[in-house]
Amino acid sequence: MLIHFIVAGGLLFHRMAAAKISRMQFDSGLLKVVTDEPELIADIQSRMEDNFERIVHGLQVGVASGILARELTPLGPSFRALGMVLPKEIRDLGGHGGEIVAAAKRLGHWFSDDPLETVATRLRVEF
Template identity: 40%
Template structure:
């Protein structure tokens, strides 16, 4: 992983948009077509901006689940509330980029907006096989497995 991981991601909303595309795709695939809400996207962004969390999740088996990551390395999730709050502006900018480029499509008429992955695959010029996108795919499946209140309780965050 690069020394400037977080700086690279924070300064590049297009990169975060691509990671959120992978997150939204696997979330929808795992949740029978339901789209992740803004709260899910902010939580995923906060986790994907944390280098050690990305490294851990990218190395795990796809079937392992988020609870296993929390149990194995609880220190990764210490300070997650602060990271969630800091990730909000980054997430919103990335969602704006994603929606305006049609990488992401806005869903939902009531409550929090939801976002789904636009298209069947990312365009070839912007596809990257890196640890952040691998972690985003796993997070999409893992976060989809639980309802938001249960997820919040497990991770100790308020969204």
């Protein structure tokens, strides 16, 4: 769902949060991030709001490049990955870009495990 991307953007556009999440295990879960390092979600609400335009532009690029497909659902726009493997140029990003890709994979996995209400409660965000 679009809202998942907005929430993820609040974490991915924060260098410390992206770095921490990228190093975590897939089975760790979102709750572990919040309990281990609660400062990573401090001010996440404003980071989501401040980065909204970048997040939407990123989704547009993903759809235009064929990495994502946009689908309309009763709850609003949704996006799904086309294919299981990202292009090599994205997979092989180093530095902060690579951390963002790794963190995004983990967030996608974690978000699929919990209802949106649970994610919002754990991160202390409102829509």
